[in-house]
Amino acid sequence: MSVGIRHDDLRRRNRAMVIGAVRRGGQPSRTEIAATTGLSHSTISAISADLIGEGILTEGKPSEAGSLKRGRPQVGLGLNPEAAAVMTVVLSLNFLSVAVIDYAGQVVAEEQRRLDTLTMSREALIGECTAIVRRRLEDPDLDVRSVARIALAIQGITDTEARAMLWSPITPQTDIAFADILEAEFGIPATMENDCNMMAVALRWRDPERYRDDFIAILLSHGIGMGLVLKGELFTGTHSSGGEFGHMIHRPGGALCRCGRRGCVEAYAGNYAIWRNARMMSEDAEPIDVNDADMRALAALARESDGPEREAYRKAGEALGYGLGSLFALIDPAPVAMVGVSAAAFDLIEPALREAIAQTAGGQHSKSISFDTEPNELPLIREGCAMRALTFVDQEIFAPGVQTRSGTGKNVA
Amino acid sequence: MSVGIRHDDLRRRNRAMVIGAVRRGGQPSRTEIAATTGLSHSTISAISADLIGEGILTEGKPSEAGSLKRGRPQVGLGLNPEAAAVMTVVLSLNFLSVAVIDYAGQVVAEEQRRLDTLTMSREALIGECTAIVRRRLEDPDLDVRSVARIALAIQGITDTEARAMLWSPITPQTDIAFADILEAEFGIPATMENDCNMMAVALRWRDPERYRDDFIAILLSHGIGMGLVLKGELFTGTHSSGGEFGHMIHRPGGALCRCGRRGCVEAYAGNYAIWRNARMMSEDAEPIDVNDADMRALAALARESDGPEREAYRKAGEALGYGLGSLFALIDPAPVAMVGVSAAAFDLIEPALREAIAQTAGGQHSKSISFDTEPNELPLIREGCAMRALTFVDQEIFAPGVQTRSGTGKNVA
DNA sequence: AGTATTTTTTCGAGGCTCGAAAAAATAGAG
DNA sequence: CTCTATTTTTTCGAGCCTCGAAAAAATACT
Missing domain, CATH: 3.30.420.40 (ATPase, nucleotide binding domain)
Structure with missing residues (x-):
């Protein structure tokens, strides 16, 4: 079971924390690190001296950021690129x-x-x-x-x-x-x-303000993927990477999914599914790969006039909305980042998505759920x-x- | 962010671990505790001396379990009830x-x-x-x-x-x-x-063999509830207790749920939903509370002949199966304990449940998913x-x- | 040049865990 | 009944680690 904590673990953990504080941001000084970690100045001083000695950290140039304050200027610590x-x-x-x-x-x-x-x-x-x-x-x-x-x-x-x-x-x-x-x-x-x-890990580093402890990253592409951070930790399945949001069941026995099963969210919201519906093909039609340019053209068409293309995006939004609703029933609502080529068509997806979400347990706070888009996943x-x-x-x-x-x-x- | 680990935290954590080891099981001796925690005998000795001195732990009678081994007999530690x-x-x-x-x-x-x-x-x-x-x-x-x-x-x-x-x-x-x-x-x-x-916490203490790091407890009663343990930790939502399995969406726009929304799993598998379907009432009929005796009678009727009662349990199984399938898409399959009055009718529910699960992403290991039942939740x-x-x-x-x-x-x- | 102020380092104290050795408690052998 | 082997538990000194206080360092203000 849970293993005891040894004496030397202590140093190890505190070293890791100092390194983490430096990696997190903006050339923190020893004093700042002491403040955020809650450790004493002496400890931080000792640890950072070690780390600098080992070539892991470097002291920043004191010249930069002309010191405005009175006393001894803080010297920022940085990661040694080498x-x-x-x-x-x-x-x-x-x-x-x-x-x-x-x-x-x-x-x-x-x-x-x-x-x-x-x-x-x-x-x-x-x-x-x-x-x-x-x-x-x-x-x-x-x-x-x-x-x-x-x-x-x-x-x-x-x-x-x-x-x-x-x-x-x-x-x-x-x-x-x-x-x-x-x-x-x-x-x-x-x-x-x-x-x-x-993607989720990256979002957390990019914008820790918005993507802090609980958020969802959804990839809208050929398939539908999800990265989930809960309570500051990346959520994974018990055996696999888990979080197969795209294969939650939207409609039992419904449209054919790329995974071979029926009614998955992806079978309505994946690129191939949107394409299939926009071309009024059967929901049983074999999934095909649609390239990004074609998807962008499709979105343009959908914006232009109210035809099957727009309806296809509506269906995608509905599937995503009900799926998110079910997810929110389990984890409570959280900020969502939509990533991938279809995130660029989120304007077409959002209305139906919000309408669907409002029908679900997550819908109570439907308005407060915020979406962000990022078309480029790579x-x-x-x-x-x-x-x-x-x-x-x-x-x-x-x-x-x-x-x-x-x-x-x-x-x- | 993450806070540093102080020197005195050390003792605190190791104390907690010794207490935990004693609570977990069968009067462990100091030596056994040292083995499971990985700490040295001297440390365990010091900590348990403290704890006994403070009246938290007690030494068991050395008389019990006639020592068969050669050396100094181990003396078991127990919790002081007072x-x-x-x-x-x-x-x-x-x-x-x-x-x-x-x-x-x-x-x-x-x-x-x-x-x-x-x-x-x-x-x-x-x-x-x-x-x-x-x-x-x-x-x-x-x-x-x-x-x-x-x-x-x-x-x-x-x-x-x-x-x-x-x-x-x-x-x-x-x-x-x-x-x-x-x-x-x-x-x-x-x-x-x-x-x-x-319920989930209790199952883990009752049967740590079966309910170890990852499992699901589902309450089949008036409503449908869930307790979820993932990676040894109780899973909760980010704001609420979360895990509202019963309000995942089974059929968008479907049967009326007690929560006022439509198509929730509970609207097919809660007592009132089974009752409603067994009596061939409308899916929009206002949910009513059915007492346990009536539910048991209903189950008996369903076992007796293939009528609307049996169909009602089939529908409940289907909803639970698709719901579990969606859940398994997110967290991977895990052992399930069915608790509550309808768990006593699990024989009526299981076939449709397994069939539904086989249609989902969790279905790959459908056969290996094991269910256990416990009719009494209190x-x-x-x-x-x-x-x-x-x-x-x-x-x-x-x-x-x-x-x-x-x-x-x-x-x- | 001197003083105030802030950051960083130094140093001794106190705690904690560890390993080795000692002490304690028992079973088996003669 | 005594002695020895064996196992558990305690004792003790060593080695780290963190902490607080004080000192040192580095700057701005007067």
Whole structure:
């Protein structure tokens, strides 16, 4: 069961907290850190002296931000970019993108490739991933001192341990243990993350004001995905990445979903579903991939006149609204970020969505539920991966200590 | 943000852990505690010496369990029943029940009363609760040394802070801050808990093998409630007790629910809904309260012949199945305990439920999902309240220390 | 140049856990 | 009945860690 807390855990945790405070923001001084953490100045002083000595933190130039106050000026602490580096690998439909990021969070190199993920063999898919990682690692331009961590993200279902992709819409292959494969190949710890979870992580770093302890990120794309942060922690299923909002049941026995079942939210709100309804095809029609340009054209058409296109978006809104309503019955309402190409058509979706939500348990506060849109998911996913990998380095490498119980510890977003 | 960990927190946490280890089980010896907690024997020795000195723990008689091993026999540690006491108050439809429980978990006194909760005024309801608590506290028979905590449970929605009932089906009144009222009246810390959450807590204590880290308790009664434990923690909404499984939407625009909305799971699976369908009444018919005896008769009728009664249970199973399927899409499948009068009719519900679940995302492992039934919810709820109150005493009174961040700390079930 | 003010470091005190060793308590052997 | 082996529990000193107070450092104001 719960394990005792040792004496040396103490230092480890407080080190991690100091690093965390520095990563969170704006060159905090030792005094500020002491204030936010509640630890004494002496402790912070000792810990930061250690961290600077180890090359993890650096003291900022005291010149900057001309001191207006009277006494000894505060000296800001920052992350030493050279302390480590991490790599992100984002695998999406027909597209593979990697980036190398320094310890301070700056992108120092990147590479992208088009692939035909839907038809590639298992070996080819794995091969492309390892090859692109190898190219980045061997790049002589770039003194990749020590890539300490690789974070992959993929659309679809991953396991709770963040080791493997279990299922993904971008490939017919299943159960690929990408994390293990990359670790074996390069000897660098790796994790396999769900794309929507990474979106949520990124939103939290981007705008901690709005996306603080409880919020929802929904990907409106070929499929419908969700990343959920509850009480400050990334929510995952008990076995898988969980949060398969798109496969909650909207209408029992209803429209055919890409997953093979019927009546899922996605079968009404995924790109293929909107397309199917806009073209007045059968709800049983085989799901097809619609490219982003076509979706944008469809949205334009729907805005122009009240025809089947507009009705298709209305149906999508209704499905999303009832789905969110059911979700809100479980977790209470929270701010929502709509991400992906159909988020750009949120104006078409919102009315029906709000109407549906008002019919549900979440509807009591229907007006107070706020939506935000972000049409481009890729930068978010990469950012989330980067932060995930970096905070891993913060905690497991630069503040190592006792074995965290049952593996990966808390899912701090 | 996250607060630093101080030096004295250490002792506090380890004290709490020793107490927890003792509460969890069978008179553990110091050596066993050291093994499970990972702390050194010296530390455990020091802490337990303190706790015994303070009258919190007691050493068991070494006579018992005739030692078969060779060396110095282990001496089991137990909770000192006189260290404290707690009180549970369970408020359900037309029924109020309190119990006084000693620190070791034994019931030392109880009292029950029938009330007409549906028609009582706000003042009367509060008055009955405070009166029954006062009677127990003033009982001279019982040397109620120090009731250190009161835990109330009620069917319905409570707030996350466990201070108030927000809404309940058993009374037209809303927003009663029972916890504050009792604290003001008696000067004893109190909490207001959701009944299904307490069921979940109790199940975890009763059968930690089956109900360990992830499971679901569903109350099948007048309404449909849920208590959910995920990753070893009680799941609550962000503002309310959350987990309003019964008000997930099963069929948009469907049958009339007691909550005034349409198509909720409860509108198909609550007692009133089963009754309505069995009597072939309209799905818009006003929900009525059906007593347990009538429900049992209905179930008997349904078992006897294939008529509208059996169909009503089928519909209930279908709604529960699709609801669970949607839930499993979010959290992955987990063991389920069905509690309440309709759990006794689970044989009538299960076939349709399993069929529905197989149509959903959770259906992949449909066969591995296991159900357990428990017709009587009241003892479970009381037990959960007792454990909740006792673990509060363990942690906040006998291992006091730093302020837990943002109030109540972790929701350890 | 001197003083006030604020930040950061230094230093000793007090606590806590740990490992090793001692003490305690029992079963088995002769 | 005594001695030895074995296991549990306590004792004791060492090593860390955090804390508060005081000192040192670095600047603005007068």
